Amino acid sequence: MIALAGTIGAGKTSLTKLLSDHLNSQPFYESVDDNKILPLFYKDPKKYGFLLQIYFLNRRIDEIKDSFNNDLNVLDRSIFEDALLFKLNADMGRATETESNIYSSLLRNMMEELPAQGHQKAPNLLITIQISFDTMLKRIKKRGRSYEQIANDPSLYDYYKNLNQRYAKWYQDYDASPKMLINGDKYDFVEDPSAARQVLAQIDQKLESLGLK
Numbered sequence: 001m002i003a004l005a006g007t008i009g010a011g012k013t014s015l016t017k018l019l020s021d022h023l024n025s026q027p028f029y030e031s032v033d034d035n036k037i038l039p040l041f042y043k044d045p046k047k048y049g050f051l052l053q054i055y056f057l058n059r060r061i062d063e064i065k066d067s068f069n070n071d072l073n074v075l076d077r078s079i080f081e082d083a084l085l086f087k088l089n090a091d092m093g094r095a096t097e098t099e100s101n102i103y104s105s106l107l108r109n110m111m112e113e114l115p116a117q118g119h120q121k122a123p124n125l126l127i128t129i130q131i132s133f134d135t136m137l138k139r140i141k142k143r144g145r146s147y148e149q150i151a152n153d154p155s156l157y158d159y160y161k162n163l164n165q166r167y168a169k170w171y172q173d174y175d176a177s178p179k180m181l182i183n184g185d186k187y188d189f190v191e192d193p194s195a196a197r198q199v200l201a202q203i204d205q206k207l208e209s210l211g212l213k
């Protein structure tokens with residue numbers, strides 16, 4: 001499968017739709033609107049941080065299991081980014097060291113590739129959409145999910161800034177599969193059909209070089 005990555009508002013969900021239509025494969029979306037824990041987490045991150053991670057971990061393992069049968073199925077977020085988000089939250093004092101250690105060890109255990117299993121759990125390709133902090137703020141505002149708005153909670157500004165900064169290093173260090181970057185500032189694939197075509201061409205080229213297409 002192909003997994004999309006990128007910060008909040010990067011356009012993962014939109015690219016999942018575009019790409020799965022283009023490849024004639026199945027998209028896998030993690031529904032944000034049905035997530036009952038997310039608004040609780042934004043209200044009280046210290047209390048709900050760990051629960052939210054366990055929720056996401058469980059959901060993403062489900063997605064991996066459901067999507068493995070086609071190398072070109074598209075997941076709208078990779079499981080590997082959750083660790084980045086959780087580390088940020090732990091560094092901000094929203095999770096204890098014990099919670100953080102248990103999460104890391106659980107993730108490692110769940111993602112371990114076993115010789116007898118039919119398919120690897122890591123994606124065949126990770127596509128990261130990179131956007132600037134400015135674009136991130138604009139997209140979050142434009143989308144308007146109330147609990148994500150800085151206008152309602154000014155402390156989110158620093159959270160988002162820190163998250164955006166951490167993505168560059170996270171991408172550099174990521175080595176669980178082949179990977180590629182899409183410039184989400186330069187290519188507005190949601191609003192501009194020609195940018196969408198260019199992005200799909202870049203991805204096609206990468207898939208061909210990996211023998212997946």
Ligand SMILES: Nc1ncnc2c1ncn2[C@@H]1O[C@H](COP(=O)(O)OP(=O)(O)OP(=O)(O)O)[C@@H](O)[C@H]1O
Binds near residue numbers: 081148
């Ligand atoms: N592991 C996590 N820890 C904390 N919050 C998370 C985690 N994963 C997702 N979220 C939160 O869930 C919400 C949805 O995030 P996500 O980036 O998956 O979708 P999105 O914002 O719709 O992305 P896109 O616009 O790229 O499709 C955000 O508010 C984000 O902060």
